[in-house]
Amino acid sequence: MANAKQLLKNSLDELVDAELKEFQWYLINDHRDISKAEMENADRLKTVDKMVSCFGPKGAVKTTVDILRKINQNELAEELENKHKQGAVLETCKSPPFDYTNTSRELKKKLKEDYEKILVGNSQTGHKKYLEDIYTDLYVVENETGGRERQHEVIQMESKHNQQDRPLKCNDMFKVQPDTGRKHRRVLTLGIAGVGKTVSVNKFILDWADGKDNQEIVFIFPLPFRRLNLIKEKKYSLIGLLNKYFFSSGELSSLPKKQGKVMFIFDGLDEYRFKLNFKKDDGFTDVNKEMTVSEIITNLLKRHLVPSSLMWITSRPAASSLIPRDLIDQVTEVRGFNDEQKEHYFIKNSSPEVARNIIGHIKKSRSLYIMCHIPVFCLVSLTVLQPLLGQESNEKTPTTLTEMYINFLLSQKQQMKEKYRNDTESEANACSFDEIVLKLGKLAFKQLQKGQLIFYKTDLEKCGLDVRQGSVFSGLCTRMFQEENHYSGEQVYSFVHLSVQEFIAALYVFFTYKNKKANLFLDSWKKELKWKLSEKPLFKLHTAAVKKTLQSKNGHLDLFLRFLMGLSLESNQSDMKELLPWLKLKTDMIKDTTDYIKKKIEEENSAERTINLFHCLNELNDDFVEELQKSLSSGNLTAQDLSSAQWSGLVFVLLMSEEIQEKFELQKYRRSDEALMRLIPVVKNTTRAL
Numbered sequence: 001m002a003n004a005k006q007l008l009k010n011s012l013d014e015l016v017d018a019e020l021k022e023f024q025w026y027l028i029n030d031h032r033d034i035s036k037a038e039m040e041n042a043d044r045l046k047t048v049d050k051m052v053s054c055f056g057p058k059g060a061v062k063t064t065v066d067i068l069r070k071i072n073q074n075e076l077a078e079e080l081e082n083k084h085k086q087g088a089v090l091e092t093c094k095s096p097p098f099d100y101t102n103t104s105r106e107l108k109k110k111l112k113e114d115y116e117k118i119l120v121g122n123s124q125t126g127h128k129k130y131l132e133d134i135y136t137d138l139y140v141v142e143n144e145t146g147g148r149e150r151q152h153e154v155i156q157m158e159s160k161h162n163q164q165d166r167p168l169k170c171n172d173m174f175k176v177q178p179d180t181g182r183k184h185r186r187v188l189t190l191g192i193a194g195v196g197k198t199v200s201v202n203k204f205i206l207d208w209a210d211g212k213d214n215q216e217i218v219f220i221f222p223l224p225f226r227r228l229n230l231i232k233e234k235k236y237s238l239i240g241l242l243n244k245y246f247f248s249s250g251e252l253s254s255l256p257k258k259q260g261k262v263m264f265i266f267d268g269l270d271e272y273r274f275k276l277n278f279k280k281d282d283g284f285t286d287v288n289k290e291m292t293v294s295e296i297i298t299n300l301l302k303r304h305l306v307p308s309s310l311m312w313i314t315s316r317p318a319a320s321s322l323i324p325r326d327l328i329d330q331v332t333e334v335r336g337f338n339d340e341q342k343e344h345y346f347i348k349n350s351s352p353e354v355a356r357n358i359i360g361h362i363k364k365s366r367s368l369y370i371m372c373h374i375p376v377f378c379l380v381s382l383t384v385l386q387p388l389l390g391q392e393s394n395e396k397t398p399t400t401l402t403e404m405y406i407n408f409l410l411s412q413k414q415q416m417k418e419k420y421r422n423d424t425e426s427e428a429n430a431c432s433f434d435e436i437v438l439k440l441g442k443l444a445f446k447q448l449q450k451g452q453l454i455f456y457k458t459d460l461e462k463c464g465l466d467v468r469q470g471s472v473f474s475g476l477c478t479r480m481f482q483e484e485n486h487y488s489g490e491q492v493y494s495f496v497h498l499s500v501q502e503f504i505a506a507l508y509v510f511f512t513y514k515n516k517k518a519n520l521f522l523d524s525w526k527k528e529l530k531w532k533l534s535e536k537p538l539f540k541l542h543t544a545a546v547k548k549t550l551q552s553k554n555g556h557l558d559l560f561l562r563f564l565m566g567l568s569l570e571s572n573q574s575d576m577k578e579l580l581p582w583l584k585l586k587t588d589m590i591k592d593t594t595d596y597i598k599k600k601i602e603e604e605n606s607a608e609r610t611i612n613l614f615h616c617l618n619e620l621n622d623d624f625v626e627e628l629q630k631s632l633s634s635g636n637l638t639a640q641d642l643s644s645a646q647w648s649g650l651v652f653v654l655l656m657s658e659e660i661q662e663k664f665e666l667q668k669y670r671r672s673d674e675a676l677m678r679l680i681p682v683v684k685n686t687t688r689a690l
């Protein structure tokens with residue numbers, strides 16, 4: 001029996017050249033993923049290959065039938081349709097189960113190449129390291145009730161009874177659970193920014209591609225949301241999408257049907273820019289049917305498409321509610337490094353001597369040591385502290401998020417200077433680091449507002465950045481997804497880590513306020529004028545930023561807001577001056593802002609948002625512990641209702657607070673045994689637990 005490619009070739013052979021041209025014209029105009037250039041000199045064979053790689057075999061037959069009808073080749077269309085149907089029937093009746101061994105091997109080879117190295121966001125421009133060399137085990141827990149919706153409070157409280165977080169190995173996440181004998185098929189993994197979700201996913205993929213674990217899975221398809229954003233509203237069949245990303249010659253024509261043989265990994269739900277509509281009752285079951293990426297995702301999750309597949313989704317907690325919890329079998333949380341893992345990270349990522357110095361140094365500053373439970377802070381600490389290690393005294397150790405990132409940028413500046421020291425041509429680049437930071441800031445802010453985390457050359461140019469300048473990429477911004485260039489013909493860029501984009505965006509907003517007297521949240525000159533004439537412009541800027549942040553459904557401005565608050569603190573501004581020498585210093589009052597945030601905390605329903613507002617108060621050096629206690633006991637932030645990820649956030653913000661070191665009024669928090677358990681790290685660090 002002829003395969004789809006042969007059938008298509010036979011049909012196109014029947015067309016004369018002018019008809020073929022007309023056929024290709026429809027192909028280009030009806031399907032945006034086939035470009036004019038690709039069809040320019042394409043003969044029949046090339047046209048067939050292109051269609052199969054874009055739409056998959058079944059989709060290509062359907063497309064051909066449709067176009068043949070449009071060009072009045074109805075008989076040919078019918079013949080093709082019938083022959084293809086007969087073939088499909090024969091195949092299901094007679095053919096033995098499809099052998100996926102070679103396709104699986106090919107996928108493993110590709111994924112190994114793609115995932116064996118990760119970009120390490122330090123100043124060695126776009127430097128990649130072997131994942132195995134930097135990877136340190138993370139603390140991941142199983143948490144069945146984490147982040148449940150409020151309407152399920154009763155069930156949540158019941159199921160939480162007697163339940164504790166269980167540490168879990170990522171590689172075991174989809175295996176039969178030893179205690180219950182169950183196998184989870186839809187897992188949602190939560191974790192705060194930079195805690196290691198992407199790295200965990202990458203390690204899982206690499207271990208599979210290397211043949212080390214989870215070998216019963218035949219295909220793993222990593223589809224990061226960041227990359228899916230690039231597809232925009234373009235329609236693909238699932239098979240077409242997989243062929244586009246993983247099989248350049250379009251050889252994937254079907255998927256294994258047995259349970260657990262195919263796995264989809266969607267990393268970074270918080271970064272997805274399109275709506276996921278779970279209410280729409282589309283029920284698409286055909287892997288060859290063209291649909292939007294959002295429809296592919298919702299239909300996979302609702303078990304319409306490839307119902308036997310495994311799915312792993314990762315997200316920052318603020319965006320986790322975008323997926324209805326009844327579609328998820330298991331929620332897990334990446335908690336970052338425990339103390340032992342932190343130290344192991346530094347040992348693995350530097351020489352033993354340097355590691356000893358760094359560990360000694362961060363241990364002296366309790367807050368910094370705590371912050372290092374987040375791997376991206378370990379990375380920042382490594383970058384910031386390495387150059388300081390030669391000196392005897394380590395004057396100022398950063399203690400807040402904002403201080404850490406200011407220092408991170410300063411160290412980038414220093415390293416860039418050293419890099420270009422003997423390079424006269426590039427010296428100019430090194431000198432204008434501050435200028436580059438502001439231009440990158442403009443880019444970061446504009447794009448962050450739109451929820452855009454990857455940009456094109458034109459976006460960079462609009463902000464005055466010349467991509468040919470090597471320094472643009474120095475540790476802050478990087479070229480990414482090389483394979484995308486292949487399809488779109490355009491280079492794609494992003495910041496080395498989302499938190500870097502969030503920080504630089506805040507720096508830009510603050511600098512524009514200070515030096516240009518402008519409020520970037522205002523959209524009309526009338527509002528701008530009113531703001532300029534107001535008595536408290538900084539307060540007004542802050543309130544606009546808080547409002548905007550609270551409006552966001554997926555919390556995409558949360559970290560930005562924390563940075564903006566941190567930068568407004570006078571003590572941080574002298575460090576910033578080193579970064580941006582022409583920054584105008586003037587003391588601003590922040591009391592109005594802290595009062596406003598406290599008012600918002602009282603009004604806010606979402607625990608995530610409330611915790612972020614507490615973080616903001618902490619960045620502003622406010623003594624907010626009283627406030628937090630009030631929130632917990634008033635029921636506004638009810639202790640029993642907090643999910644695991646929310647507890648982590650709360651404990652983190654408590655540990656960061658200087659106030660809590662002095663005294664910690666345990667009785668005010670003790671609403672349940674569980675609450676007490678969760679707060680143990682806080683108690684341990686308190687000099688006097690009341």
Ligand SMILES: Nc1ncnc2c1ncn2[C@@H]1O[C@H](COP(=O)(O)OP(=O)(O)OP(=O)(O)O)[C@@H](O)[C@H]1O
Pocket residue numbers: 119120121134135136137138191192193194195196197198199200268315316345375376377379497498499
């Ligand atoms: N297990 C690990 N071992 C070593 N380094 C790690 C590990 N996990 C994370 N890192 C470091 O921290 C950085 C941030 O981690 P990652 O991108 O996985 O965070 P994330 O949770 O996906 O964050 P976000 O929500 O902001 O995307 C990595 O680029 C890496 O340098």
